[in-house]
Amino acid sequence: MRRVTAGEHGQVLDEQALAGVDAYFRATNYLSVGQIYLMDNPLLKEPLAAEHIKPRLLGHWGTTPGLNLIYAHCNRVIRERDLDMIYIIGPGHGGPAIASNAWLEGSYSDAYPSIRRDAGGMQRLFRQFSFPGGIPSHVAPELPGSIHEGGELGYSLAHAFGAAFDNPDLVVTCVVGDGEAETGALATSWQSTRFLDASRDGAVLPILHLNGYKIANPTVLSRIGDEALEKLLQGCGWKPYLVEGDEPELVHQAMAATLDRVLDEIKGIQAQARAESGAPSPGEPEVLWPMIVLKTPKGWTGPDKVDGVQVQGTWRAHQVPLASVRGNVEHTAVLEQWLRSYRPEELFDEQGRPVELLQEWAPKWDRRMGANPHANGGRLMVDLDLPDFRDFGVEVPRPGGSVAEATRVMGGFVAEVMRRNMHNFRLFGPDETASNRLAAVFEVTNKTWNAQVLPTDEHLAPDGRVMEVLSEHLCQGWLEGYLLTGRHGLFSCYEAFIHIIDSMFNQHAKWLKVTRNIEWRASIPSLNYLLTSHVWRQDHNGFSHQDPGFIDHVVNKKAEVIRVYLPPDGNCLLSVADHCLRSRDYVNVVVAGKQLQPNWLTVDEAAAHCARGLGVWEWASNDDGDPDVVLGCAGDVPTLEVLAAADLLRQYLPDLKVRVVNVVDLMKLQSASEHPHGLPDAEFDAIFTPDKPIIFAYHGYPWLIHRLTYRRTNHDNVHARGYKEEGTTTTPFDMVVMNDMDRYKLVMDVIDRVPGLATKAAVVRQQMVDKRAVHHRYVREHGEDMPEVRDWTWPES
């Protein structure tokens, strides 16, 4: 692997600079060890004693010195080149490093004025770390400069690219841990170069930190040899430079020279691309982006051996190298020696303030990585310029009087949003934008593509605004990075496969929950999911493509950050989309089909209905204000089946008073005490009645309806239908039959649950049973649904 030797650039660091960077490195190491171990005596003014040491030692030392080294060196190039740079820390366990650096450069005190840059502040900084009522041990939202928690490993590089997109002057330095590098998400993230436009996007500078070990094992990438590693990275579009060593002075010179080299190369690539843009043609070599492979010992500068066992440079340095210090005189001495090895007396003055050398080493104001506004993206957020969604509505002469593909209706709106907000909005999806009927966007933009292009290709260009890659991890990670830096986006995905990023959603939702209580964090655009190609219309792809459980997954997270919408038709989807794009700090899950289905509401009716979130559909009801039964529905296919059932009931049991209630905003079902969107109980009772049977057809697993309505007066009368894991490759209507959510079954449910129906009802019930049997034979003979089912729509009155 290439190395930039000092000779090539001369000694980059003169004596003073070397002193500066090394002092910074020592100071942040000192502050990191202090955070892990000390609750008092921060400047070691007195000999270290048991009462100065925390009772529980938490934190991860192993990765910390490497993170400190990089931060110190970034500070130099930021100053010298006036760089706009943020720092993403894959080894998120290294929280102490970032807290140390933010404190030293002053951005920590800016965010938390009570943690001053003096001895008292240092003592508070130390004590609060991993301490009840204090700050978490990871690079959490509480830390200035962070947009990446890193507790669940694997997403750093995708976040870095998301941050770099559409920020042409930004350099995102991204430390990738060699443990993290084994994850699937990270392994495919290296390919992101093929989706970065050097003309319009910023740069990502990955620093793969090969400290060699995970919790208890060596890492794969540190044990395959430099040649294999270099090939792997080159094959992913990178040109790696190696910085290796364990003598700080030599590592400083090598790191400085290498950083200068890679930043020069980045500048060169950008300059050339900005002069002449375009994707490479077949045969033309692609541009390799420079990156750094940094090899330093795990737990570098910490205790070499503890109790005779090698710690530094092994996995034993992963967490706290000295695990039981309090009450262990020998270990206390080792700790004191370790802390003093950084020569704190040279670094902090009598009052505990960083000496001038350190203060000068840090950049100023917003150039400090802890204060860079990109890492508090809401500060830079520009609202979307949104067209009136009503302009994209479909004509609905009467309920069911026209048909549309809901997502195609939305596609027109999204295209106009993209046209108006060209560098402030992106659409993400795993190769499904066209399949999901959003192809209108290709009239205003292309798909981002920075690899070879053939003449037969369509809509590929380096500056495309639609991000398509067959990796839900990349879509999610890129989008998160984009949102966290204050821009807007939408992730469209097959419903079943959104589970691939369940855990990434978890982490983002937790991030949002925590940031709500952090005053200095500005609001960011919501994370918007459009889940389509959904469970009920995966009759063609079969059982593996049928799973509506993402909704269940998201509602386990804090109610204040979760919103779920199930628009019943295209106009409602438009209204919901408009609402979601305006919202902030939420996760919005929107589920809508892409197949032709009747439209129920005009766009104005849709806007009113969606604003309410749920409502009685009078035109489909005949209850005169006092229903015998309520038919509830949430989701496009359940709505269709409920309306068809209501139609059957009118024909077969015309005296039965039926009320149809459609739910768009699922959280309306929950009590107001449990969700901010929850309908007040009195209103809920007025709509669903306090005592009549409620037959509810729901898009997903039916239990969620019970959960949401659990505290409602009438919950014992709720009978929910939904997906129950029955499915295969079959017809659309057979899917609802297999899961007992079809119109015939719903009529049977009504008959079974409404008390006191005349004997006629038993006859009707049998007729429904017969209809299901006829269906069964028909589809198995013809391979498609019966016309009477396929073509049904709400009848003209």
Place this chain on the structure above:
Amino acid sequence: MRRVTAGEHGQVLDEQALAGVDAYFRATNYLSVGQIYLMDNPLLKEPLAAEHIKPRLLGHWGTTPGLNLIYAHCNRVIRERDLDMIYIIGPGHGGPAIASNAWLEGSYSDAYPSIRRDAGGMQRLFRQFSFPGGIPSHVAPELPGSIHEGGELGYSLAHAFGAAFDNPDLVVTCVVGDGEAETGALATSWQSTRFLDASRDGAVLPILHLNGYKIANPTVLSRIGDEALEKLLQGCGWKPYLVEGDEPELVHQAMAATLDRVLDEIKGIQAQARAESGAPSPGEPEVLWPMIVLKTPKGWTGPDKVDGVQVQGTWRAHQVPLASVRGNVEHTAVLEQWLRSYRPEELFDEQGRPVELLQEWAPKWDRRMGANPHANGGRLMVDLDLPDFRDFGVEVPRPGGSVAEATRVMGGFVAEVMRRNMHNFRLFGPDETASNRLAAVFEVTNKTWNAQVLPTDEHLAPDGRVMEVLSEHLCQGWLEGYLLTGRHGLFSCYEAFIHIIDSMFNQHAKWLKVTRNIEWRASIPSLNYLLTSHVWRQDHNGFSHQDPGFIDHVVNKKAEVIRVYLPPDGNCLLSVADHCLRSRDYVNVVVAGKQLQPNWLTVDEAAAHCARGLGVWEWASNDDGDPDVVLGCAGDVPTLEVLAAADLLRQYLPDLKVRVVNVVDLMKLQSASEHPHGLPDAEFDAIFTPDKPIIFAYHGYPWLIHRLTYRRTNHDNVHARGYKEEGTTTTPFDMVVMNDMDRYKLVMDVIDRVPGLATKAAVVRQQMVDKRAVHHRYVREHGEDMPEVRDWTWPES
């Protein structure tokens, strides 16, 4: 990239062999097109007419010819070398290919006698494909020879390695789609070579099929140039050979020569490793395994252009190249011409039977890939030789009279299981085996490691039986492949991060659900999860590490394949582990902590308690058969808090009759009508009472308890406590306080819900409020829990 030219090996295929392979290729292509399009006239004995064509055209043609080509060539080498080979199909959408091949070689008729190898059988084969009541469009469990559905892309290569482990004579041919290759799971799966032992494991032969396109886009790996692709693969430990072309005859020769070459190399690697085993030392080059990169046009041999637009060789060939045939005379003609281009009259006799040339081309009996027993792993399954788990129990002189780390107790048992079943059981985990206290296994085996080893390393060896890699995807994928081929295993994982494989679990659970109804599929060992480092004891790692939602995720799948266990202590964990390792065809989720906690039951009591699944703990109850309140608990930390609450209640409200019920088998809570493990209602009522308040402390999100008990008589009186997404880096007890599941809060819940308590109760309630306040101050001052909480155990009576 290397190519094996015909010259190097001479022409591998003589005239007869070339005729054979090409006939096989044409026949399977014909059968594939027939499946997608035809419901009648299978041999084209009459001109193709509308009524012969399916009304709905479903299926994926694009990938199919490539899959057929590979299958045909594998047949040759299987025959010539008497190979034991199975075929894993990453592009799982290519179901028609595998059905065609299985039918042609006869394994399909073996599994489904009504689908004979004649014209009638062919017609049934065609008609049933993607037809209601027939077979799915993907490589589903219904297809003989498959262990991989492939609807959700990305897991083929991990499955292939799982199948190869401990099968020294097996060759697993694994087609990796170039779309699939963009996923995270697949990207990291290339690294699996570093975990394969050539001495003891079989071989994986990946064939990266660069057909160039996904649904609507080119693929990344097809557009980065051969040089970059070669480097990428070499960096991952592979030596790729390129086979490229679109003229079948030339491709046949190149493919045959290349297959011979790579199989020779595989044999060579294995021979050498079996002569002298060991991991490479630093500096020593690693062995590169051969693989194939196959470049053929997408939709190869299909229509070149349709309506003037290029289809073959583009993404437009992904699904059905001719989308509306019925009623379109021109398209019907194109289809007929396409089908006839394979010259079916040369391939099938008058009765529709494959001609002799074809019959001879296929291997015989179990060597046919559709009949290979490894692909129906239960046929080869050997039961584990299990020790008596009671021998590993901890002493429990009285309830709470000793302490243990539950997973460490289990570790001893697992170690003995591994010792006795050295090549029939593996332990999988993302770098957490020691962290999860299972280190006893390292007394009997090592961690699998086939990369460089340093002198400071511990327990690394190529033939280790513990699979550690920082990728939950690889752990899950390898284990699935291992189980599906009839072996046993356990996946130990941090609870929060198991969500990373939510979607993989989904697919496996769906596979198990479907296979229950497939008679010829033999039972396989259950997929066992040990989730530890769980939500309540991630006080040290903080909020990102706290998520108990996997249980909610799994219970959405079919009850007949899902089991969830929450053993309250180490002896119970032993009993549960023993049970799970004996079970078949389930997913068992076991959640247990790794921290020191009191033991409640002797190992014999534990065995009895776990066999019942739930039960009253008499020793903790004072209800005399008629309780005022029931305290329920499920999970180790909830059990601790409930017992501590019961202790407090005895002290503060000695007249209150309290019953403590512990639940190990969570599904016991559900009604017998909903889950096979469900307790009959009468028994449930006897234990939980029909009308008394039930305060239930649960390990996960409390809503699940309501869901499970929804149909129980007394469900309105259930008050559940659990995790509600409150957490950070703090103390263990503070975690339960933050989530209102602590002993004090539980006492308050009792007081709030038991009617008619004396005024004394109000005083006690305030005392509990005070205790919480004292706790709050204490931990914020001292950074650790109060001794009275930390050291509490059940008092000696």
